Amino acid sequence: MVAHFVKNSKLVIFSNVDLISVVALNYLRFNKPKEAKIYLKKFFENNSLEFDFDKEYLDIAKREIEKAEKLGVKIIPFFEEAFPSSLLNIPDKSLLLYVKGDFKGFTEEAIAVVGSRKCTEYGKSISYKIAYDLGSASVTVVSGLAYGIDSTAHNGAIDANGRTVAVLGSGIDIIYPKDHLNLAKKIENHGFLVSEFPFGTAPVKYNFPFRNRIISALSLGVVVVEAELKSGSLITAGHALDQGKQVFAVPGNITSPTSAGTNALIRDGAIPLLSTSDIFENISTLKHLALKKEEEQLTKEESEILNVLSDGDTFDTLKEKAKLNEGELLISLTTLEVKRLIKKNAGRFFKI
Structure with a gap:
């Protein structure tokens, strides 16, 4: 062959x-x-x-x-079409991947959400919300099945009825930590598990930094929610930068050890993540998914305005086109601006 x-x-x-x-x-x-x-x-x-x-x-x-x-595990060698091209052009290339679950192929529309195992409740809530927002926008969430940030990210995507991928630091038949066996089964139904390690490979410490290059390679960007200065999540962020990916970091309390790593990333040039919209604004290939999500949540009046709006329309022309009274139109235009679907310039409205 x-x-x-x-x-x-x-x-x-x-x-x-x-x-x-x-x-x-x-x-x-x-x-x-x-x-x-x-x-x-x-x-x-x-x-x-x-x-x-x-x-x-x-x-x-x-x-x-x-x-x-x-x-029921699929082995995907590098020469098969299903093998992700992003893994073919990185140092220490993968030769193959073991995949288990609802495998429909590797999508490019994926974001990694990673962070500390010993995270705060704040970190867990932020991780869950980011993953939930991404999952509800049809963005696959990639993480590592670990305690803390990883597990809440997987759960957030699942609860949003989205897809999530867990990249293991062990053989695909060795779930680590063992407490996450049920979570792994849930992931198999809402995405899949993936590993490059042979069956039976134990989750030894040095496997995880090596595994992290796959987490970043399978994603368009990496979000670090909480991390200490020597966290493995910073290794994932480093791989992402080497691979030309965007790195986002959630700002945290400057006195908290679990935010020392994320705050350092921001100091060194990572994009501060204040809301999930920051991801869509900085990764153009995901923007259409954010727009689709916003459009699905529009009121009848907002939808009508977007349908009739031509760039340069004024308040009066839109009032006539959309057949809305002044109050309805004003509220709907303001909401559309907040959702960043339109913008106003010199009294005229434009689609974004």
């Missing part, structure tokens, strides 16, 4: 690539890293998997594939 990979922004063609070989190489990558370095070097330099794996590793790969089928 011929496959394609992106290396240094250039399309690279790989020959003789098959699922068993990729699963075997991925197993080596996380279980025998020293040995894997040799194979990975050959893989990237020769654009091929035309080298011999020990039979032991090919047998392991076959068992991985069989186990995936039994557990």
Whole structure:
């Protein structure tokens, strides 16, 4: 099989690539890293998997594939069309992803919401609201299934009947923390779980910083709600910046350790997040979803004004076009301005 990979922004063609070989190489990558370095070097330099794996590793790969089928897990190697292109052009590229749940493909309309495990009640409420607003606007919420900010973000998206993705720092068959088994099942019904680690991989500490590059790569931007100065969420933010993504941070109490990281991000150039609208205003590809959400919440009068409004209309022309009295028109125009669907300039109204 011929496959394609992106290396240094250039399309690279790989020959003789098959699922068993990729699963075997991925197993080596996380279980025998020293040995894997040799194979990975050959893989990237020769654009091929035309080298011999020990039979032991090919047998392991076959068992991985069989186990995936039994557990209802889909293995998506880098050469399949379903594999997210955003993971092909980052350092330490993923070779494959294990996916479980209601998988409908990786959407580009996704935002990561991350933060401290030991967060405050304020942080939880903000995380939930951001994720709920995003979910209700059909934006997928990506997070890491951890205690604190992550779990409230997943729950916010689910409660909004939206979609959410949990990126694991363990094998997809190892839910961590164990307390979140029920949450993981809910996520499977409202999105999916994803991991690049082979089955049975324990949630060891060093897996999570490596995992974080996937959280940012699957998202158009990263929101850090609360984080200490040495938080893993700042690693995710760093990956996002390296990948050319937007980074947002929720301002917090300057005396609170859980806001030290977010306040530092803002000091260093992150976008202060005061409401979810800040996300839509700064990521143009999501703006149509915000507009759609606003339009779904319009009153009959507001909808009529938007239907008849031509750029440059005055209050009097709109009054005649919309067939509204002055009070109704004034209230509706003011509300539409607050919702940022129209703007007023020199007595004339324009759609935004």
